Amino acid sequence: MSTAATADVRLARDARPSLARLTRVELRKMVDTRSGFWLLLAVAALMLLVVVVVQIAGNEHDRILSEVLSATVQTAAVLLPVVGVLLVTAEWGQRTALVSFALVPERLRVILAKVLAGLSLALVAYVVALALAAISVAVAPSGADDTWTLPLSLIGQDALYMVLAMLMGIAFGAAFLSSAPAIVLYFGLPIAIGALGSISAISGTMDWIETGALAPLTEEIVGGKDWAQVLTATLLWTVLPLAIGLWRIRRNEVK
Amino acid sequence: MIESLGLTKTFSGRTVVDDVSFSCEPGTVTGFLGPNGAGKTTTLRMICGFSQPDTGTATVLGGAYRALPNPGRRVGVLLDASAQHAGRRGREALRISAETMGVGPERVGEMLELVDLDRAAAKRRVAAYSLGMRQRLGIANALLGDPEVLILDEPANGLDPEGMRWMRGLLRAFADRGGTVLLSSHLLGEVEAVADQLVIIGGGKIVARGSREELMAKAGTVVRATDAEALESALTYAALKPRTDGNGGFVVDAEPRAVGAAALAGGVVLTHLAAAQDAGLEQLFFDLTSDAKSEEDQ
Numbered sequence: 001m002s003t004a005a006t007a008d009v010r011l012a013r014d015a016r017p018s019l020a021r022l023t024r025v026e027l028r029k030m031v032d033t034r035s036g037f038w039l040l041l042a043v044a045a046l047m048l049l050v051v052v053v054v055q056i057a058g059n060e061h062d063r064i065l066s067e068v069l070s071a072t073v074q075t076a077a078v079l080l081p082v083v084g085v086l087l088v089t090a091e092w093g094q095r096t097a098l099v100s101f102a103l104v105p106e107r108l109r110v111i112l113a114k115v116l117a118g119l120s121l122a123l124v125a126y127v128v129a130l131a132l133a134a135i136s137v138a139v140a141p142s143g144a145d146d147t148w149t150l151p152l153s154l155i156g157q158d159a160l161y162m163v164l165a166m167l168m169g170i171a172f173g174a175a176f177l178s179s180a181p182a183i184v185l186y187f188g189l190p191i192a193i194g195a196l197g198s199i200s201a202i203s204g205t206m207d208w209i210e211t212g213a214l215a216p217l218t219e220e221i222v223g224g225k226d227w228a229q230v231l232t233a234t235l236l237w238t239v240l241p242l243a244i245g246l247w248r249i250r251r252n253e254v255k
Numbered sequence: 256m257i258e259s260l261g262l263t264k265t266f267s268g269r270t271v272v273d274d275v276s277f278s279c280e281p282g283t284v285t286g287f288l289g290p291n292g293a294g295k296t297t298t299l300r301m302i303c304g305f306s307q308p309d310t311g312t313a314t315v316l317g318g319a320y321r322a323l324p325n326p327g328r329r330v331g332v333l334l335d336a337s338a339q340h341a342g343r344r345g346r347e348a349l350r351i352s353a354e355t356m357g358v359g360p361e362r363v364g365e366m367l368e369l370v371d372l373d374r375a376a377a378k379r380r381v382a383a384y385s386l387g388m389r390q391r392l393g394i395a396n397a398l399l400g401d402p403e404v405l406i407l408d409e410p411a412n413g414l415d416p417e418g419m420r421w422m423r424g425l426l427r428a429f430a431d432r433g434g435t436v437l438l439s440s441h442l443l444g445e446v447e448a449v450a451d452q453l454v455i456i457g458g459g460k461i462v463a464r465g466s467r468e469e470l471m472a473k474a475g476t477v478v479r480a481t482d483a484e485a486l487e488s489a490l491t492y493a494a495l496k497p498r499t500d501g502n503g504g505f506v507v508d509a510e511p512r513a514v515g516a517a518a519l520a521g522g523v524v525l526t527h528l529a530a531a532q533d534a535g536l537e538q539l540f541f542d543l544t545s546d547a548k549s550e551e552d553q
Contacts, residue, residue, distance in 0.1 A: 013400075016324040017355055025355050032351070034342035034380065095338035098305070099348075099396065102332040103355045105304050105321040253306055 017104060022113035023120065030083050030121060033090070043079045047129055050075045051136045063142035065133055066150050070218040072129040073158045080125055080162070081169025084118045085182045088173030088245070097254040107249050115170055122166035126159050153221050161217040164230075168211075168238045174245020177252065190237070208232045256281055257404060257437055261311035262301050264294075272297050273459040274311070279437050279452070281403070284430045286450030287439040290544050294459040295439040296334070299408050302437075303332050315404055327356030330404040331397030336389040336412070341382035345372060345392050348381060349399060356400045366395040371421070386413025394422070405429060407438040411445040423449040443540045457544035471530055474539045476511045479504035479527035480518065489521025490514070506531060506538075 030036050050071050054062055061067065088111070091097040104110050141147055169186060176182035190211040197206035207213060213233035216222050222230070257279040264272040272294040279285040289295050300306040302313040304321035313320070315330055323329055339348050349363045367377050370391040381389065390413050397405055405426070411419050426436050427449055440446045447453065447467055455463040455470075463470060477500060480486035490497040490507060495517055497505035504527060507514050511528050518525050531538070 012357075013328040014324050015357065017357060021357065022355065025351055028351060028354065032343055032347045033340050036342075090340055094340040094342075095335065096340050098334050098338040099352065100355075101305065102303060102334070103327045103352060105323070105326060 019109065019113060019116070022104065022109060023116040026087065026110075026113045026117035027120060029090075030087050030117060033086075035086060036083060039079065039083050039086070043076055043083075043125065044128065046075050046079065047072050047125075047132055051132045055136050055140050060142050060144045063137065063140065064144050064147045064149070065137045066146075066154055068136055069130060069133040069150070069158060072133050073126065073162055073218050074215075076125050076129055077162055077165035080122065081165045081172075081186065082183060083121065084114075084166045084169030085173035085186060086179060087114050087118065088170055089177060089179040089182055092177045092252075092254070093179050095254070101254060108246060111174065111246060111249060115167065118166045118170045119163055122162045123159065126162045129158075129162075130155075151221060157217040157222065161214060164214060164217075164234055164238065167242070171238045171240075171242035171245060174249060175241035177245070177248060209236060211237055256314075256316055256435055257285075257302060257406070258314045259298065259302060259311070260313070262298060262308045262313055263310045264297050264301060264306065264308050271459050272301070272308075275456065275459070275461055276311075277454045277461065277464060279435050281433050281435045282430055283451040284426050284436040284438070284446075284449050285452045285454060286446030287437060287454050287456065288443060288446060288540065289439075289441065289456035291441050293441075293456045293544065295441075295456060296408055298456070299334060299406055299437070299439060303330075303334065303406060305334070315406075325356055325400075327352065327400040327402070328358070329400070329402050330406060331400065331402040333390075333393040333397045333405075333407045333410055335408065336386065336393040336410070339381045339389065339392065342380055344378055344380050345384065345388075346377040348392065349396055352396050352399050358400055362399060362401075366399055369398065369425075370395040387415060387418055390414055391418070394425070403433070404435045405437070407436075409439055409441070411438075411440055411442070419445060443537055447536065455540060455543055462543040463539070467536070470539060471536050472510075473508075474531040474536050475506050475508045476514045477504055477506055477527065477529055477531050478511075478514050478518070478525060481524045481526060485521060486518060486523045486525075489517050489523050492521060493517035 031040060051068060054068050054071050058067075091100055100110055101107055137147060172182045172186040176185065193206070194210045194212055197203050197210055197212070208229050209232070211233055213226075213229040216226050217230065259278070260276050262272055262275040263270065275294070275298050277285070287295055287298070297306060301308045302315060302320060304319065315323070320326060320330065326332075346363060346367065349366060350360060353360060353363050372388065372391055372395065376388060381392070384392065390410055394407070394410060397407065411422060414422060426438065430436050430451070438446060450467065452466055453464070453470055454461060463473070478486065478490075483503060486505065487497055490505065493513070493516070495507050495509050495514065497507050500506045511530060515525070515528055518528075
């Protein structure tokens with residue numbers, strides 16, 4: 001082997017794994033475990049179930065594309081983020097961090113790859129939801145005038161809703177680094193906070209705080225104030241726990 | 256090439272690793288020995304960048320581990336064989352590592368074969384693996400990137416005698432090809448046969464370091480004679496401080512030559528005179544590490 005070729009081999013060996021490569025790895029980690037596989041299968045089955053139920057039980061106005069899509073996305077967004085939670089917490093609970101961080105010592109790069117993988121999976125789930133909704137409407141057209149009406153901005157909002165749900169899952173996983181509390185609080189905390197919204201004196205304030213602020217994204221084309229509430233709720237429920245998580249992960253002694 | 260310089264680590268007021276320095280040269284196997292809780296794992300974790308030392312530095316291949324751009328292709332690490340996702344298949348666990356460090360998937364099959372995990376085993380989920388199988392998977396994972404350095408924490412744990420012999424052969428061959436091996440163990444017998452250098456740690460401190468022969472020389476001489484009483488007085492007369500070995504003979508902290516000379520001067524007929532060998536080394540390991548322990552307790 002020539003000197004140049006040896007140098008090439010050496011360079012290839014020492015190439016830092018690209019973010020695209022790490023993201024592919026994280027996507028793989030989401031689907032290749034028993035729990036990940038069954039969770040994704042459950043998400044797919046639930047989406048299918050919702051589409052079928054809406055088509056059977058819904059009235060003419062429920063069965064238009066935008067409504068079916070909204071129901072499907074909201075359903076997927078319930079369980080899919082758990083895949084995101086587990087993607088982070090498994091590294092600690094199953095202690096694979098000892099392998100992952102030995103191969104990629106820059107921990108925040110690993111977490112960034114997890115976020116990118118989560119975004120990718122959310123978008124894939126969204127495309128599946130869109131396909132399922134469209135097929136169901138094609139098979140059983142509702143007859144309403146706006147059956148196929150789907151404004152571009154609503155397509156974007158539905159996708160954003162799915163992505164934000166996934167990010168919140170990853171953020172909760174990062175903040176707690178342990179599956180059980182992360183999952184329980186991921187579901188429980190928004191309900192508990194949301195319950196405070198029933199107190200009329202503070203219900204106006206709660207609109208800016210509770211995760212319910214995200215719900216309009218799948219239902220209607222939202223305006224300025226709604227966007228502001230989406231932003232504040234995202235800051236509180238996703239950005240804050242993710243920041244706590246990154247701080248913890250950087251310093252955490254993996255046992 | 257691994258170098259540890261004055262590594263020190265304190266956890267909530269307790270010094271777990273205390274000024275640990277040693278180096279591992281290419282082409283050699285270093286056995287890092289000590290009882291459980293002596294600080295072996297913490298030291299290895301500091302070398303691999305998992306734990307920040309309070310003082311001191313560790314370098315692998317001339318730099319900090321964390322500064323390696325693609326560590327898997329240079330350093331094979333196995334810190335804990337149980338640290339694999341229970342719900343993932345063995346082969347898949349290796350595929351993930353291979354993909355991360357950028358080696359082809361064919362390498363996964365080769366490594367599975369090397370560590371003797373057959374197709375059926377590789378297809379099973381790690382939850383169904385015995386500790387020995389996890390160790391094999393972990394060793395395959397460490398070797399995946401064809402590294403120059405191997406750092407293994409208690410890799411012999413859970414291996415049967417046959418597996419242990421296999422691992423010794425593997426590590427020896429790796430070192431003979433110019434690789435650097437650092438492996439830890441709490442059992443002398445697991446590493447002394449393969450290690451070129453032994454580093455013994457007790458209570459966080461290095462208590463002895465050297466080749467097996469060098470350490471064995473410190474382990475003293477075993478001597479027996481037809482007349483035990485006469486031997487004892489001859490040895491005592493020569494100021495050699497004999498200790499009974501519980502077998503009708505004595506252990507003496509001296510070279511066999513000095514012991515023989517003392518016996519000759521006392522006119523004693525010897526039936527056995529030899530360096531203390533394995534039993535002595537074992538005793539030395541025990542003495543060194545238990546000294547360190549009792550010191551720490553005080």
